[in-house]
Amino acid sequence: MSMSICDLDLVAGVCHVHLNHAGDSPMPKEVVRAVVDHTELEAKVGGYRAAEIAAGRLEKVYLSLSRLIGASDPGPQDPRDEIALVESSTVAWTRAFYSMVETKEKELLRMSFPPQKELVILVSEVEYGANVVAAVRFARDHSTINARIKWKVLRIPSSVACGRKTGLVDLPTFKSMLDGEFPLVEESSTTTYLDPKSIAIVCLTHIPTNSGVVNPAREIGEMISDYNKRHTTQAGKLPLLYLLDACQSVGQMDLDVKELRCHGLCATGRKYLRGPRGTGFLFVRYEIASVLEPSHIDHAAAPVKQVITNENSLVGLGGKQEYQRGARRFEFWESNVANRLGLGLAADRALSIGMVTIERQCKQRGRFLIEQLGAIDGVEIHHVHSSNCGIVTFAVAGVDAIEVKRRLMKGFLIGDKLHCFHVSTCPGTSTPLDGVDRDILRASCSYFNTDLELTHFCDSLKLIADESRD
Structure with missing residues (x-):
């Protein structure tokens, strides 16, 4: 059966790994609840009255x-x-x-x-x-x-x-x-x-x-x-x-x-x-x-x-x-x-x-990802020697960045679960003075990503890189 990316959310056994925190990071439940609660209040009493109630x-x-x-x-x-x-x-x-x-x-x-x-x-x-x-x-x-x-x-x-x-x-x-x-x-x-x-x-x-x-x-x-x-x-x-x-x-x-x-x-x-x-x-x-x-x-x-x-x-x-x-x-x-x-x-x-804790964990995961990606033939990390946070950008030799992103989102079967990885691409025009003349991939980790998620991500990326050389 053919499934769209959207359909995957409805299928048991699918693991979504979010590695686009530099684009949009998932909101915590209490943030979502606050937005929904106030919107519902506006529906009951109107926007101006709701704003007065929430002024404090x-x-x-x-x-x-x-x-x-x-x-x-x-x-x-x-x-x-x-x-x-x-x-x-x-x-x-x-x-x-x-x-x-x-x-x-x-x-x-x-x-x-x-x-x-x-x-x-x-x-x-x-x-x-x-x-x-x-x-x-x-x-x-x-x-x-x-x-x-x-x-x-x-x-x-x-x-x-x-x-x-x-x-x-x-x-x-x-x-x-x-x-x-x-x-x-x-x-x-x-x-x-x-x-x-x-x-x-x-x-x-x-x-x-x-x-x-x-x-x-x-x-x-x-x-x-x-x-x-x-x-x-x-x-x-x-x-x-x-x-x-x-x-x-x-x-x-x-x-x-x-x-x-x-x-x-x-x-x-x-x-x-x-x-x-x-x-x-x-x-x-x-x-x-x-x-x-x-x-x-x-x-x-x-x-x-x-x-x-x-x-x-x-x-x-x-x-x-x-x-x-x-x-x-x-x-x-x-x-x-x-x-x-x-x-x-x-x-x-x-x-x-604690921002000290968050910074430390983002940097640790960024370094871990650089080490894992650096071991994959055909993967070139942008500014590899000066990267020092949760963001890592790279290119895969012989494969267009948008195609790599699509294949990662489509997913790879790891064990008994389909793992879908959400990354983003950065066009050269996004940072025009940096001398990048092509689209590159961006994986950005946050404090709640795990080393196992990053390992699965790199294993999946390696499959794409290996296929490009065959």
Whole structure:
């Protein structure tokens, strides 16, 4: 009898092994229950009344996420003012990025400086494709709009080991960028040096989507912090900004924004954190958020105080534009309350297990998988020497990545059970500066995957690799 993949869930004796936690990790039962319960409450009393009933629990979500990333130490600042709840990590990143660079640009336009000023956006070589697209388009468009400012995007070179790039930011090279010693070859073939004062923002992807590389986010944060101390800025002005994309590390790594020293951090709910799809959050340090002007707003982020109009039908807002406190200015009025409650419970679960424990177990399983895959002829692991988390990416010689994924999902009979393995593929465009020109496979383990599951996975992959050579 022919069966579809969906039919396998209904057949006894089928074992599904989820190895796509970097894409979407299964939600714990209490998270599902919270989402369903609130949705059922909305069906009974309506969304607005349900939100009022859940208001106290919703506020706790901010505290849970703040604790998760180490932003909630006792102090005068309410940690809830540093968290914004949004729909995804990309939404969080773009709201922070556009606000940061546009506010930087406005600062310069209000100052007296030479006719043209160059501003630079630094990105890592494993920067997520969506981030690269946004940065390049902003630089292109705003260099055209404002003749006085020329924006450019530069990549921070990766280190090299065993004759290959590691994907890791090369720290000595990054230091040279901050010290004014990084050479730039102009079109005239003359060599100039990057002016560190021109750097507006450093964008770093902590763990990329296409490998297990873990960038030295803390060391980079320390360098930027030291630079900002040496080049003190005027009160109320922005320093050299540091935006960390932690989409793959939140829920997998033990993070502390005080140690990372980032000004902004974005994350999703659906990956290692095991929250609902369509959730994410943004951390922005309070003193930075208070200076930023959001690139997009509604009347929740920027409450209307006074509307002015005249006989010519012109409409304006009276008084100085005021925003919500801290990071709350990056939120919009409409939201999925049920999913946000689920996100909070996912954070609580991770905290109850302990992020140190989760990180250790993810790394152990990643190393185990690398060892097992490394023993299979025809399997090439991407960034094998610099991978250090639960994500492992690879290619099988002679077999297209999508075909390998399909065969793994179709399943292999091991003992008396059909084992179906859920992995994902990463196109080269997902991390366009990393030099990968083909689709590769991604197996991402979490703390609850077992060594036996990984062994069965590698045994099944070996069958595919062996068949390709026959």
